[in-house]
Amino acid sequence: MKYLNKKGQEEMVGFVLIVVIVAVIFLVFLGIALRQAGNTPARESVDITQFLESTMRYTTGCAINYVPAYATIGDLIKKCYENGESSCVSGENVCSDLKDELNGLIGASWNIGSESANKGYEFKVVYDNNVTKQDIVLISGGNCSADFTSSESILPEYPGTIISSFKLCT
Amino acid sequence: MKILHASCSKKGQMKIQQMAFVLVALMIFFVIVTLFYFSVRVKTLEQNANTLKEESTKELVRKLASSPELSWSRGCDNCIDMDKAMLLKDRKSYVDFWNLDYLAIEKVYPKTSGDCTIATYPNCNKIIIVGTNIGIPSDAFVSLCRLEGNGGYEKCELGRIYATGKGITS
Numbered sequence: 001m002k003y004l005n006k007k008g009q010e011e012m013v014g015f016v017l018i019v020v021i022v023a024v025i026f027l028v029f030l031g032i033a034l035r036q037a038g039n040t041p042a043r044e045s046v047d048i049t050q051f052l053e054s055t056m057r058y059t060t061g062c063a064i065n066y067v068p069a070y071a072t073i074g075d076l077i078k079k080c081y082e083n084g085e086s087s088c089v090s091g092e093n094v095c096s097d098l099k100d101e102l103n104g105l106i107g108a109s110w111n112i113g114s115e116s117a118n119k120g121y122e123f124k125v126v127y128d129n130n131v132t133k134q135d136i137v138l139i140s141g142g143n144c145s146a147d148f149t150s151s152e153s154i155l156p157e158y159p160g161t162i163i164s165s166f167k168l169c170t
Numbered sequence: 171m172k173i174l175h176a177s178c179s180k181k182g183q184m185k186i187q188q189m190a191f192v193l194v195a196l197m198i199f200f201v202i203v204t205l206f207y208f209s210v211r212v213k214t215l216e217q218n219a220n221t222l223k224e225e226s227t228k229e230l231v232r233k234l235a236s237s238p239e240l241s242w243s244r245g246c247d248n249c250i251d252m253d254k255a256m257l258l259k260d261r262k263s264y265v266d267f268w269n270l271d272y273l274a275i276e277k278v279y280p281k282t283s284g285d286c287t288i289a290t291y292p293n294c295n296k297i298i299i300v301g302t303n304i305g306i307p308s309d310a311f312v313s314l315c316r317l318e319g320n321g322g323y324e325k326c327e328l329g330r331i332y333a334t335g336k337g338i339t340s
Contacts, residue, residue, distance in 0.1 A: 011185065015192065022196065026203070046225040050232060050311035053248055057313040058279070059325045068323040105328055108279035109311070 048151035048166050055105055056153055056164070062088035062097045073101060074155055077162055081127050081136045095137070102139055110168065112142050120144035120169040129160025136162065144169040224308075231333045232310035234268065242315040242326075249313040249326060250275060255297050256286060265300055270335035272307055273300035277314060279328040292316060307332040 056074040063070050064079055067089055071079065076098040079086055086094045102123055112118045120142025127134040150167040235241065235250045239258060242249035255275050258264055275297045286294035314329035 011188075018192070018196065022199070029207075046228050047311065050228070050248070054311045054313045054328050057246060057249065057315075057326045058328050068319055070323065070325070072326070105279050108281055109328065 045149040045151055045168070048149060048168060049153075051109055052151055052153040052164060052166055055102075056155070058101070058105060060097065060101045062090070062092065062094060062101075064088060064094070073098065073105075076101070077125055077136060077155060077164065078157060081125075081134075081157065081162060098137060099139060102137070106139070106141075106166075112168075114143070117170060118142070118168050119146065122167040122169075123164070124167070125162060125164045127157065127160055127162050142169065146170065227308040228310045231308045231331055232312065234273070234333060235310075235312045235331055237268075239264070239267075242313070244315070244324060246313060246315070246326075248311075249315045250329070250331065252292060252297070252314050252316040255299060256288075256291055258299050259286070259297050268300065268333075268335075270333050271301050271304055272298075272332065272334045274298045274307075274332045275312075275314065275329055276332065277327055277329045278311075292318075301335075305334055307334040309333075 056072065056077075058073045059070050060073060060076055061070065062076060064075065064086070071088075076094055080095040080098050084095050088094060088097055106112075106121060106123060110118055110121065112121055120140070122140040122144055123137070124135070124139075125137040127136055144167065146169055148167050148169040150165060152163055152165045155162040155164070232248055236247045240250050240254055241247075242251045252275075277295050282293055282295045284290055284294045284296075286292075286297045309330045309332045312329050312331050313326040315324060315326040317323070318325040
């Protein structure tokens with residue numbers, strides 16, 4: 001009787017061991033899978049890259065020196081970084097004109113809203129010289145807390161660069 | 171003695187059966203987990219493949235903008251010369267040139283409406299160069315440039331190029 005009891009206990013221990021091993025394997029597997037998912041960088045989108053490149057060349061209605069030398073979005077970004085108080089020939093502030101144009105471009109190009117696939121956006125322009133970072137423009141709208149795709153466009157501005165990034169949240 | 175032996179043998183058989191069931195259950199569990207994992211992986215791979223294919227098609231569509239027949243000659247790869255596009259419109263000799271069923275250029279911003287004709291250009295929205303639209307065309311953002319005004323200054327707007335057909339199948 002004693003022998004039979006011991007055998008039963010041994011089997012139970014064996015069974016528990018198997019369950020524990022299976023659970024450990026499953027947890028390791030789950031951990032690796034979750035870590036891989038967590039390390040996935042933000043997706044770069046060709047569409048957004050193309051949008052940014054084309055946006056930088058867009059001719060605005062703001063002439064900085066004389067009419068008809070109208071500035072592109074890229075020119076306005078540089079001007080806005082160099083002197084935020086500068087204005088167009090028409091008298092409008094360069095930075096506010098830049099924001100207006102960017103809002104118009106984004107609104108016309110992307111369907112953004114709570115009912116649409118794109119829930120929100122963020123357009124950010126930053127000057128970076130590897131020592132300091134300075135925000136130049138920040139435009140955002142909608143809900144941008146979840147998953148997103150993004151891309152960057154770089155303008156040289158010695159001794160650093162001006163990085164324009166557009167983030168589209170899904 | 172005989173009775174005890176028979177009872178032990180039956181108990182042993184039961185134990186072997188139990189073990190066999192546990193092993194079978196474990197095998198089934200592992201198979202289900204593996205199947206689940208691979209189905210998720212395959213789905214992700216399919217999604218990635220579709221995204222890559224879509225993006226390469228977009229790049230191919232955008233390459234059309236840099237063909238000499240459409241490209242803007244002032245140092246911009248992704249700019250379309252709208253005057254050239256207007257001249258190509260309705261030219262029968264270009265229907266088979268790109269091996270496309272449909273090729274059109276649309277102004278995104280500033281917003282305008284109507285198909286482009288000699289009378290409405292440049293205050294129009296769309297230039298259809300080849301064919302009629304069949305299915306969902308691939309599209310890419312481009313800059314639509316032209317010389318504007320008496321001084322002939324460069325004006326670039328934001329647009330999209332649409333194409334379908336064998337010429338852009340990757």
